[in-house]
Amino acid sequence: MSYQNFRIILIRLHAQFVKELLCILRDPRNRVVVFVPPLLQLLIFAYAATLEVRNVDIAVYNQDTGREAQEVVWHLEAARFIAHVHHVHSNTALREQLTQGKVIAAITIPADFSRTIAINGSGHVQVLVDGRRSNSGQIVTGYLSTIAKDIRFTANPVPAPETSVVVRHWFNPNLVYLWFMVPGLTGTLAFFSALMITALSIARERELGTFDQLLVSPASTLEIILSKSLPALVISTLLAFLMISMAVWFFHIPFTGSFGLLLVGLILFILSAVGIGLVISAISMTQQQAILGGFVIGVPTVLISGFATPIENMPVLLQWLSQAIPLTHFLIIIEGCFLKALPPWDILANLWPLAAISLTTLPMAIIFTRNRLQ
Amino acid sequence: MYTAAIPPVSAATEHDKAAIVIDQLNKHFDNVHALRDLSAKIFYGRLTGLVGPDGAGKTTLLRILAGLLRPDTGHVTLADFDVVTNNDAIHVISGYMPQRFGLYEDLTVIENMHLQAQLRGMDTSQQTALFTRLLDFTRLAPFTKRLSGKLSGGMKQKLGLACALMARPKVLLLDEPSVGVDPVSRQDLWHMVQELTGEGMAVIWSTAYLDEAERCDSVLLLNEGQFAFDGPPGELTQHLRNRSFRLEAVGTQRRAVLAEALDLDSVSDGVIQGASVRLVLRVGSSPEQIQMLANRTGAQLVPVPARFEDAFIDLLGGGPGGTSALAEHLPPVELTTSSAVSCHNLTKRFGDFIATDNVSFEVHKGEIFGLLGPNGAGKSTTFKMLCGLLKPTSGEAHVVGLDLRRAPGIAKAQLGYMAQKFSLYDLLSVQQNLEFSAGVYGLGSNIRRDRIEEMISIFDLRRWLSVAPGSLPLGHKQRLALACALMHRPPVLFLDEPTSGVDPITRREFWTHINGLARKGVTIMVTTHFMDEAEYCDRVAILYRARLIALDTPDALKRDAASANCPDPTMEDAFIHLIETSALTDEIEI
Secondary structure, three states, X not given: OOHHHHHHHHHHHHHHHHHHHHHHHOOHHHHHHHHHHHHHHHHHHXXXXXXXXXXXXXXXXXXXXXXXXXXXXXXXXXXXXXXXXXXXXXXHHHHHHHHOOOOOEEEEEOOOHHHHHHHHOOOOOEEEEOHHXXXXXXXXXXXXXXXXXXXXXXXXXXXXXXXXXXXXXXXXXXXXXXXXXXXXXXXXXXXXXXXXXHHHHHHHHHHHOHHHHHHHOOOOHHXXXXXXXXXXXXXHHHHHHHHHHHHHHHOOOOOOOOHHHHHHHHHXXXXXHHHHHHHHHHHOOOHHHHHHHHHHHHHHXXXXXXXXXXXXXXXXXXXXXXXXXXXXXXXHHHHHHHHOOOOHHHHHHHHHHHHHHHHHHHHHHHHHHHHOOO | OEEOOOOOOOOOHHHHOEEEEEEEEEEEEOOEEEEEEXXXXXXXOOEEEXXXXXXXXXXXXXXXXXXXOOOOEEEEEEOOEEOOOOHHHHHHHEEEEOOOOOOOOOXXXXXXHHHHHXXXXXXXXHOHXXXXXXXXXXXXXHHOOOEHHHOOHHHHHHHHXXXXXXXXOOEEEEEOOOOOOOHHHHHHHHHHHHHHHHOOOEEEEEEOOHHHHOOOOEEEEEEOOEEEEEEOHHHHHHOOOOOEEEEEOOHHHHHHHHHHHHOXXXXXXXXXXXXXXXXXXXXXXXXXXXXXXXXXXXOEEEEOOOOHHHHHHHHOOOOOOOOOHHHHHOOOOOOOOOEEEEEEEXXXXXXXXXXXXXXXXXXXXXOEEEEEOOOOOOHHHHHHHHXXXXXXOXXXXXXXXXXXXXXXXXXXXXXXXXXXXXXXXXXXXXXXHHHHHHHHOOOOHHHHHHHHHHHHHHOOOHHHOOOOHHHOXXXXXXXXXXXXXXXXXXXXXXXXXXXOOOOHHHHHHHHHHHHXXXXXXXXXXXXXXXXXXXXXXXXXXXXXXXXXXXXEXXXXXXXXXXXXXXXXXXXXXXXXXXXXXXXXXXXXXX
8 A cells, every 4th residue: 555545545534533532522512511420320239239228227126025035126227227117016017017118127026035045145036037028137137147146255254165257358348349340331431432422423423324425435344343432432431531530539449450450451451342333333223223122232231241240040052151251351341450469460350351351342333434335 | 667457367257356455564583674664466267376586475474465474564355355343254255375385294184184174063974975086186096095294296286276276265366386296196286276276266375486477377476575566467578478498409508608608798597407507688678798608609599488487586686697706716537437426226125115216327527417307206205215315225336437435435525515405504603614524524623714705705605704694695605505515625515405495596596516626627516406507517417206217418318308399399298209109118018
């Protein structure tokens, strides 16, 4: 290829690149739409997608009048995770509270509770937990047993000669859920941003009739795809940057790994998302189809990526499938870079699948766009 | 404003009663005064044409008549019901067909009709006779099971009409029913509507096609929100008696002659008609100047009857001049090959369906070549293969001797393309659109700056540079699209229904440029539904049922269509004649 030809290709690419950027960012409303919702979502989801249990209500049916029983009630009322303790006076009322979902757990203190403690040094209370909210229920059970332990200690100050296990959590010693939620969300939101920007790009031009105009120009399909990839890459990477900065300076999540490696991972990750988005766009005839396509691909992708549930618990088939999803690999990279200073070779092990996915989806987008010409 | 007394159409008293009375009607949209002090009466049993260029307020007026918009001030009564205070009655008594009738594309023809009937609270099982009648009337009976999305443009309009007629309205409002409809289907629609007015219905037919105005019993000419004329079309054309002329047998000189004639101060308007040039003189001008022109070019000057379009252009103060600043700036096109565009046994199949069947022709340098055909005849498919938007199943297409499949980049750099649908980037400003067009054709920064500057001054775009193309006035949109298509000075220009829905003045300006370009040697490929525009072409190819059924000069095609009934056929007559003869031979073959 002569220098002259190369220069003309560069001019064409530059014109298209500017056009794409302007299409996304020229309109002030569009600018807001591209950047603000993901950042807001990060803020909202970071607090909404919590696994901690707070502000729950509990029902207590206290049949005992003794001091120990009262002690239990006081402890419950003082517990920080409980918003309200409902006192009921019959088993029926207790059941009602639970079945109507007004409380997450219902506690019955039997009439002989204080007496049994006086004789045996320990007593029993019945705890009924709402199984419909299994996760929170389990956590509440855990909290309640801690309270029970405290009471036993007050009732019987002689420490029990038991071997206790002391648990120490690595990487996130206090199990702050924000520490793993925010990096994960960053990946997910950046993925959706890149997917949607590109999914709409060709479909929009088809719908408006400008795509024909582009196709009759000397620009080749490769150039068209290239010039549609770059602006999305720039914008989504910038967005991910903003979210990472928020994680570090707003959520104060320790960043222990290599920033350079995270950046390489981020670019490959966005590129693979861009490839998927362009394939969707190449197939779609209208923007509506493209948006639907984005969701049909996007939502399962997030669910299978291991963002919310561990991949190890999935059926084997889905575990394989998850390896073909860019988000799976990027989640390992970003969570690793934040919390556990993931060493370079571990990052590399997740970088090459990202590169492989990009190298599959981007050529696919070119082929699909070309085939649509028939 | 010319106002003519309305003569009685028939003796029946019912016909003398006004179906619609418009009184001092005003409508604003934000800052735009869309309708200004309109007053008029529309009568039963008469076809009233609501004629005017795009953006004149036709749709706004129709929507007010149909009770879908409230007027700001003034009153409208339809069959004695006020459109505002008696809104529910309006929907019962009137049928309204919007520009794009709300057909459900995923339902079949008959399902669409059932749905419309049910929406009007009719029991479909009781109405088989009505359906049969409507299907017969619209000649849609053979297609009842077809999805309406798969119908041609003309058939969709007929189905829309059938749906609008469902409730047997007293007043029928049709908003541009003939846009995107080929002449044959257009004729069908006319016959249907004439039958309805014969039954005593009041029909309003809105249109931007001025030739349609001539067929109406009465015309309301709307321009910039005001009635410029109200009366029978003949009344208006009378004012132009002895002002319309034809320069006959001008031959190959006709573009130069037209350009020269339009620049004369005595000429207000002019168009090309095959090998002739049709001219309209200004009020009070003598034919002296054009007689001299005729003598010099060896043409014959013949007086011809005035058309409605002449009168309309005259009302607006005449058409644009004949010199194209654009063409003046272009260097003459030099081509090494003799044929600018050619195709050989071009065929396209979509599954079982053959869209283009073995089409071959050759277009010479500097020729204006028209591709015509009814909806669905394969015109667009052929056109798209010629400019590289579709791959032929078999056969070849060449542009400037280059195969679009083998050397796409180089071949595509030789062609300019302007689509039917306005296809500029509305998210970019006018300036940015120009920059993009220059860039995507690989113009380096110096040439790019010069060319953009040139286009801005030629097309007078300077004050619009920072706005979105979508908010430009229609004429300027057209100019910008042309500027973008010509930025790289292509020797071949493809125009896909370039003036669909464009007013006559803008259309004339557009053709002034096209004629100028052709004189500089630019080859023009054009598809169109306007038979007037076919007259500008050097040669016309007519496609029907995927095949090329005729290829000749417009005059030759008209000559062939001449018969005892129709000694001087128009291009439209010629077109219909060709389609009908071809359909007849098809039947004989079967």
